[in-house]
Amino acid sequence: MMDDILLLQTIERYLSGKMLPDEKSFFEQHRKNVPEIDQMVVEHSMFIHQMEDYAANHNLKHKLHDVHNTLLADHQINEGGEISTKGKVVKIWNKYRKVTAIAAVVGGAIALMISGLVAFFAPVNQQAIKELGQEVEKLKNVQTYQGKQINDVKSKTPVGAEVRGGGSGFLIDAKGYIVTNSHVLRNSKFANVYNNGKEYRTRIILQDNTRDLAILKIEDEDFVAAKSLPYSINNKNNIDLGEVIFTLGYPRNEMVFTQGFLSAKTGYNGDTLSCQIQMTANPGNSGGPVLNNNGEVIGILSTKEAQLEGVTFAITSKYIHRMVDQLKSSDTSYSKIKLPTYSSIKGMDRVSQVKKMEDCIFFIRAYN
Amino acid sequence: MKAEFNEQALLKGLAENDTKAIETIYKDNFTMVQSYILNNNGSYDDARDVFQEAMIALYEKAQSESFVLTCKINTYVYSICRRLWLKRLQQLGRYSNQVDGLEETVQVEEDLEIHEKRNTDFAIMERALQSLGEPCRSLIEGFYIKKMDMLALSKTFGYTNADNAKTQKYKCLMRLKKLFFAQYNIGE
Numbered sequence: 001m002m003d004d005i006l007l008l009q010t011i012e013r014y015l016s017g018k019m020l021p022d023e024k025s026f027f028e029q030h031r032k033n034v035p036e037i038d039q040m041v042v043e044h045s046m047f048i049h050q051m052e053d054y055a056a057n058h059n060l061k062h063k064l065h066d067v068h069n070t071l072l073a074d075h076q077i078n079e080g081g082e083i084s085t086k087g088k089v090v091k092i093w094n095k096y097r098k099v100t101a102i103a104a105v106v107g108g109a110i111a112l113m114i115s116g117l118v119a120f121f122a123p124v125n126q127q128a129i130k131e132l133g134q135e136v137e138k139l140k141n142v143q144t145y146q147g148k149q150i151n152d153v154k155s156k157t158p159v160g161a162e163v164r165g166g167g168s169g170f171l172i173d174a175k176g177y178i179v180t181n182s183h184v185l186r187n188s189k190f191a192n193v194y195n196n197g198k199e200y201r202t203r204i205i206l207q208d209n210t211r212d213l214a215i216l217k218i219e220d221e222d223f224v225a226a227k228s229l230p231y232s233i234n235n236k237n238n239i240d241l242g243e244v245i246f247t248l249g250y251p252r253n254e255m256v257f258t259q260g261f262l263s264a265k266t267g268y269n270g271d272t273l274s275c276q277i278q279m280t281a282n283p284g285n286s287g288g289p290v291l292n293n294n295g296e297v298i299g300i301l302s303t304k305e306a307q308l309e310g311v312t313f314a315i316t317s318k319y320i321h322r323m324v325d326q327l328k329s330s331d332t333s334y335s336k337i338k339l340p341t342y343s344s345i346k347g348m349d350r351v352s353q354v355k356k357m358e359d360c361i362f363f364i365r366a367y368n
Numbered sequence: 369m370k371a372e373f374n375e376q377a378l379l380k381g382l383a384e385n386d387t388k389a390i391e392t393i394y395k396d397n398f399t400m401v402q403s404y405i406l407n408n409n410g411s412y413d414d415a416r417d418v419f420q421e422a423m424i425a426l427y428e429k430a431q432s433e434s435f436v437l438t439c440k441i442n443t444y445v446y447s448i449c450r451r452l453w454l455k456r457l458q459q460l461g462r463y464s465n466q467v468d469g470l471e472e473t474v475q476v477e478e479d480l481e482i483h484e485k486r487n488t489d490f491a492i493m494e495r496a497l498q499s500l501g502e503p504c505r506s507l508i509e510g511f512y513i514k515k516m517d518m519l520a521l522s523k524t525f526g527y528t529n530a531d532n533a534k535t536q537k538y539k540c541l542m543r544l545k546k547l548f549f550a551q552y553n554i555g556e
Contacts (some may be wrong), residue, residue, distance in 0.1 A: 005538040005544065006543075008538050008541065043549070047548065050489060052512075053493075054493045057424065060423075064390070064394070067390050067396070070391070071395055077395060077398045077399060079412045080412060156397075300479045
């Protein structure tokens with residue numbers, strides 16, 4: 001026991017550098033020869049270091065505590081009172097509690113009355129969600145721009161037609177069938193679509209206002225049908241939260257790419273027709289396809305929450321299938337519509353995927 | 369340029385435990401952190417705890433040999449506090465919508481990891497000291513933490529001479545080492 005203490009003492013003297021040169025070299029030699037002692041030196045040095053850190057930490061904590069109290073006493077920093085004004089509020093509350101209660105009752109009654117009156121007289125239909133169709137004013141500007149692009153071709157817009165709305169749409173069959181939101185075509189009799197500076201006439205085949213979906217058919221001699229579509233249209237129910245998704249649309253007069261995430265399996269207020277996505281969408285994005293990494297269309301961008309930026313809703317793609325099936329069974333002339341089931345852009349990088357898709361996304365302008 | 373120099377001087381002061389420097393940093397940064405914590409579901413006590421923890425992290429950083437602070441002190445302190453507070457909120461299951469100020473933040477994850485490792489080491493030391501029992505504990509704390517000299521210690525504890533106190537201190541130290549390493553090596 002005594003030996004151990006002596007050894008520890010020696011090691012401590014060695015570590016603190018208090019040894020005389022002769023003693024030091026003797027000890028170092030000894031340390032080299034006896035591994036146990038060497039180990040003890042290392043261990044002790046580490047322990048002392050740990051103790052010192054602990055002491056420093058301990059002392060600093062005390063100091064910080066003292067500094068805090070000093071600064072508080074000097075009013076250099078504050079606790080309670082000035083920052084949150086909670087103290088003041090409580091005081092005022094206690095003082096005027098009765099008056100406040102009476103005022104609240106009277107105020108409540110008045111508020112009820114007013115809101116009753118407002119509800120009675122005002123036919124307002126406050127929308128919590130906002131459709132993403134483009135507004136007419138904005139579209140007029142776009143019209144001039146697009147007009148420039150197709151200067152050399154005679155415009156296919158009938159003279160005197162008035163723009164009623166607009167948005168995006170995409171091919172669901174290479175033969176020229178385009179799906180979009182029905183609100184894009186609201187109050188309209190016909191619509192023209194644009195892609196890559198070219199304008200095509202279309203016919204509105206179906207408008208399903210409950211699902212907010214519509215189908216257009218390009219009927220224009222200039223339209224050259226592609227062999228197949230690069231993306232597929234998902235008919236399954238499986239939506240994976242957190243999945244990266246993207247869309248292409250026309251919030252302005254050229255195609256815009258936007259990326260986001262799938263954030264909920266249902267839409268506004270638990271609507272099972274749609275799903276929620278995290279993405280900043282703008283008016284004009286309505287009707288654009290929502291695709292996942294595999295190049296499968298999983299939905300159609302339709303609405304967004306009016307109060308919150310980035311909360312956007314898309315109609316689930318299986319309803320495109322439902323609608324097309326209904327159309328086919330009700331009218332045999334459409335029995336040849338075939339939705340794409342194979343995505344040829346699967347596994348490609350985003351830039352190439354977008355390049356392949358560009359020709360299939362249309363800017364839609366609706367007229368009365 | 370001058371502000372930069374001041375910041376360097378302040379950090380140097382902090383590393384050397386200079387009260388004036390600590391007070392200045394404290395005074396300049398506390399209110400910002402306090403309002404952040406209060407705005408995010410915290411109390412005055414939370415604000416104080418988190419801020420002091422950040423001060424310790426800054427102190428550790430200022431002491432390390434490879435020390436470089438690539439941003440202003442307030443940015444660093446704010447970033448540390450923000451991280452610490454988010455973590456605590458999560459632990460308490462009180463996670464709610466984050467209200468952020470417009471203050472810029474820097475990456476502090478690595479520094480915090482080091483800081484946390486040190487905290488666990490300190491906790492082990494604390495436990496070892498606590499299970500040491502009296503008078504060993506006070507003797508060790510007196511010598512190694514309060515840095516009292518052996519003569520004063522022997523008087524406080526009533527040893528007849530400094531040598532006896534010294535022997536006792538070594539005995540205590542050996543026990544403490546055993547206790548510490550038993551825990552420490554498990555932790556490793």
